[in-house]
Amino acid sequence: MPKIVAISNQKGGVAKTTSCISIAAALAEDGRQVLMLDLDPQANLTTACGFDPDELDWTIADLLIPEGSEEIPSITEIIQHSVMEGLDILPADMRLAALERRMYDQAGYENRLEELAESLSGYEVILIDCPPSMGALTLMGLSAAQMAVVPVQCEYFASRGLMQLLEIVNVVKDQTNPELRFYLFASMYDQRNLVSRQVLESLQEHFSENMFDTIIRIDTRIRESAMVGEPIHMYAPKTRAADEYRALAQEIITIL
Ligand SMILES: Nc1ncnc2c1ncn2[C@@H]1O[C@H](COP(=O)(O)OP(=O)(O)OP(=O)(O)O)[C@@H](O)[C@H]1O
Ligand SMILES: [Mg+2]
Numbered sequence: 467m468p469k470i471v472a473i474s475n476q477k478g479g480v481a482k483t484t485s486c487i488s489i490a491a492a493l494a495e496d497g498r499q500v501l502m503l504d505l506d507p508q509a510n511l512t513t514a515c516g517f518d519p520d521e522l523d524w525t526i527a528d529l530l531i532p533e534g535s536e537e538i539p540s541i542t543e544i545i546q547h548s549v550m551e552g553l554d555i556l557p558a559d560m561r562l563a564a565l566e567r568r569m570y571d572q573a574g575y576e577n578r579l580e581e582l583a584e585s586l587s588g589y590e591v592i593l594i595d596c597p598p599s600m601g602a603l604t605l606m607g608l609s610a611a612q613m614a615v616v617p618v619q620c621e622y623f624a625s626r627g628l629m630q631l632l633e634i635v636n637v638v639k640d641q642t643n644p645e646l647r648f649y650l651f652a653s654m655y656d657q658r659n660l661v662s663r664q665v666l667e668s669l670q671e672h673f674s675e676n677m678f679d680t681i682i683r684i685d686t687r688i689r690e691s692a693m694v695g696e697p698i699h700m701y702a703p704k705t706r707a708a709d710e711y712r713a714l715a716q717e718i719i720t721i722l
Pocket of ligand 2 (some may be wrong): 482483484506510595596680
C-alpha cells in the first residue's frame with residue numbers, strides 16, 4: 467500500500483496545490499513512484515500539470531460517481547503521466563463540486579478514497595490536493611491519509627483558521643482515521659515582513675512538535691512554473707524554491 471499525504475487547509479490560496487506538485491516532484495526526482503490526486507473541483511493541480519480538465523475523457527469524478535457514466539473506467543485508465551518521470555496524476559474536473567453535495571447522503575463515503583488507494587500498489591507515495599473547504603471531499607482525503615500536511619501563510623489571522631482545522635483533524639481521528647497525524651509548514655513566507663516573522667515565531671512555539679523546519683519563501687519562479695504546466699523541479703531545478711521543496715519533501719518522507 468502506498469503512503470498517503472493530504473495537503474489541506476480550508477483557507478484559500480495558501481499554496482496547497484503548489485506544495486502538492488512541488489513535494490511530489492521532489493520525491494519523483496529522487497527516484498520514487500509518486501501519484502498526485504486532485505480532489506479540488508477547481509482542478510488547479512490538473513491544470514498546473516498541463517492538462518485541460520475539460521479535454522480529459524475521464525477524471526476522478528468518474529470513479530466517485532459511477533452512476534451517470536455509461537462505462538466505468540478503471541483507475542489506471544484515468545491516471546495521466548506528468549512531464550516528469552515517476553510522477554503521475556489522477557486529474558479532477560468541476561463535476562466534483564456537484565458530487566460533493568451528494569456525498570453526504572452516501573454511507574461510508576469517507577472511506578472511498580482509501581478503498582481506491584488499495585488498488586494503487588505501484589506507487590510509494592500518494593499526495594492529495596484538498597480543496598479550500600472542510601466538506602466531504604476534504605474529509606475523504608483526511609480519512610485516507612496517514613499524514614495531513616498543512617501549508618500556513620504567516621499572516622495575522624492564520625492561527626484562528628488553524629484551530630478550526632485542528633478540530634476537523636480531531637473529528638477525523640475520532641471517527642474514521644485514528645492514525646492521522648498533522649504537520650504544519652510556513653508557505654509563501656516573506657522574511658522582510660515583521661508580522662510574518664512574528665507569526666512564524668508564535669507558530670514555532672505553539673506547534674513545536676508538529677511543525678516542519680523547512681520554510682518555503684516567496685519565489686516568483688514558482689508562479690511561472692504553474693503557468694507553463696511544469697513542476698518547479700523541471701522548470702527551474704536550480705532555484706531556491708526547488709531546493710526548499712526538496713528539503714520539505716525529505717522531512718516528510720523521513721517520518722511518513
Ligand atoms: N512560494 C511561492 N512564492 C510565490 N508565489 C507562490 C508560492 N507558492 C504559491 N504561490 C502562488 O500563490 C497562489 C496560490 O497558490 P496555490 O494555488 O498553490 O494555493 P492553494 O492553497 O492551492 O489555493 P486554493 O485554496 O484556491 O486551492 C498561486 O498563484 C501560486 O502560484
Ligand atoms: Mg489549490
